Amino acid sequence: DIVVTQSPATLSLSPGERATLSCTASVSISTYVAWYQQKPGQAPRLLMFDASKRATGIPARFSGSGSGTDFTLTISNLEPEDFAVYYCQQRSDWPRTFGQGTKLEIK
């Protein structure tokens, strides 16, 4: 199975700052990565697909990049509603696998 590793586990930042979240796959997966945001008590929400494409309704302050094994989700100018847990998922092969998540918390 493809192992997906996210870092850091926790990121403490203030509103207005830039967040950089990393996701690494154990083998090359081209750009077959999706990112999700999950807030407490809610189902996850699709943010990005194909590594760099924003899902419907996702603000432009969210951006994704990367290919091969290393991927990044960047959130510029953090808003209070952005503080949540973020997951990346590889979609290159079955079984699909998620990273363990990065918690973005208010500093």
Add this chain to the structure above:
Amino acid sequence: QLQLQESGPGLVRPSETLSLTCTVSGGSISSSHFYWTWIRQPPGKGLEWIGSIFYTGTTYYNRSLEGRVTISVDTSKNQFSLKMHSVSAADTALYFCARDDSYDSPGYDYWGQGTQVTVSS
């Protein structure tokens, strides 16, 4: 607007079978663009992909659960289901069903609200 709704018992005894159903409304489950997926989240932990099914019945499973898990689809009812055998406390989790758009925007674009399943005697 597409909606997914999980249903099933909230409490399952150890060694018994967990059975959940996801009812899809506002769209057809019989589309060649989508897989239908089960994902779970143990308390305080991350997301675990359980498996996916295509409307034709083609399935893919998490290898760590394979042998205990069966996902099926009923196109006449616009539903898909999860059965997990021989459950233990480790299977206690919030179980989500989701639509996997494999065509336009590859990812889980619609989710159910989740249903809590506790394994306990």
